[in-house]
Amino acid sequence: MVLFAVVTIPADVRHALSSHQPLNWAVSVVVYAVLVACRRFPIAIVAVAVIGSVVLMADGMAYPLTLPAVFYALYSIALGSGQVRTLAVGVAVKVVLVTASLITHPGITGFVVLLWAALAVTTGFAARSHHAYVAEADERARRAEQAREDEAKRRVAEERLRIARELHDAVGHHVALINVQAGALACLLDDEDRSQARESVAHIQRASEEALEDLRLTVGLLREPGLEPTEPVPGLDQLEELLCSFAGAGLQVTREVTGQARPLPEAVELTAYRVIQESLTNIRKHADCDTAVVRLGYAPGALRLTVEDEGKAVTQGGRRMPEGHGIVGMRERVAAVGGRLSAGPRPEGGYRVFAELPLRAAGIEGS
Template structure:
């Protein structure tokens, strides 16, 4: 048995919808005009002209998506001529009303208001004509309908524009998130490989044993880089909602991070205070990436030898500080664009409702300090003095 989503009735869209609308309107108007023919009302030339106008106005709906304003004005004028010639008060007025809604829903409010005003003025002039069947009540009701149609079209346009803008913002945020992840995944390991390869070349003749250790570290780092890159690309390619097969980076992998930094020549010390707890996945990933990027900068730019990482678990948030004894901010040039370096770390912290500061230390070196709340992302808490 086919699934319900394949068997339920679906309304036509696009050109089929235009054809269905034009055909349906033509049938309604033709039925009303047929009553005129049976009653013998009007001369043959007026009947022929009326039918030609009916076909032209209804057929114009087929082009309402290509040239909505031109179609709108044509249907208004042709419908006005039809009502002047025809003695039948048929439903042909539905066609310019539909065209008016289409124009308003596209945000072309000046054209929509001008068309609505022309229709009201035309019907009002007809009401003033002698022996006219149009009354002031009809003019008032038509005005209300046209105002409602324009308002509904404007609301539709606003909702579509809001949905499109929201989709663009989500796509931009997702691109920035992917850029940060790729930078953090690849940038750290590649930087460490660069430092270690330089050390291996320097020690190759003087100390082959240390050169061999550096080359082993390069091999391990490149393998880890490929694994993380494949895992990231696997997530991007995945079309279903299966959970990732590999665990996301977090504090559980901090020892491997420290070992990689030590192979690059950094002496890393970790201090933990407060009661350790299980962290929400976004916080766990953010603190890992902040430490990763800070160690990368220390190894690549500052010429530091010692790095201290201080992790503190507080009641409402976690703080992490990465301090080195390198050359300070002079060795850390600003990088253009977002999603990398200090800018990327700052974006991660702010996305979780926290904050991050980075700069040279008074006693020398460089420090990165971040506060990450345990709670919902986007709900900042006060920075406590500690």
């Protein structure tokens, strides 16, 4: 069929051109002249091209010079319109052209015209599908790039929060002890108690050295992203050392343990250590008392820890002070391992911090 069209249609066109019939030229010029407005008025242009083709068929041309214009108009409609509209226009055009061909030139002519009209519509559909596919691929790539950027921003924000918590918990703890010891030193110097003054100076020196070391490690990790910590991550195995540091600052801490102590995931160990450290630091700074209790409960699926004091809750104008960065940081740490934290005054007086850190997420079960 394609070979027939390639041989027959050009021959018919050459015959029409050599006949120099004014009607052929006039209709062809009009049809191709209005074709430039095909994008704006596709239906009207298709109608003009089909009418011109029917006129030329009636004038004796089996394959009118205007058929390419009809096929191009059908292609444009299939490319830019919906499927229903394209099918409606395509079927109408095919019916008109086939009917005209069968009336003016009975035989295979109508089938050839129908085939080329169908090919024009199919090609338009294929081009439209390809354009839609390319557009969708570009949109998916854009969304993927945006998602990567959002994920990078989220990770940067999380890392900034993590660094802020580490600096607040590690360095802030030592700085708080330095502040307490410096205040005590000022009182001792007034009383001229040189032995206790020397002891306070020693505490200040030790706390400042530990603060500088923590700061050095943190800054070192920031400067070299691939560098591993040179010291182990703080955990409950260092709890005794932490409690002794508070004892040196005048806060006596009692530790109570229930359940069977066992190794915990590193993230849980660090979170528990930091919660205890921050809670005791707040007691030493704000509670106006010199005793506290730390309770550790090893349950089958969780570690429960409580830090309590019998001091005075910090208030302002009869209301509790809003939560500071320390409690916010504790909440974020506990939430990061899937736990929960509550902090507030006790009914009987003092303040309580309670945290429950789940262990099942890390695959640890207890008895």
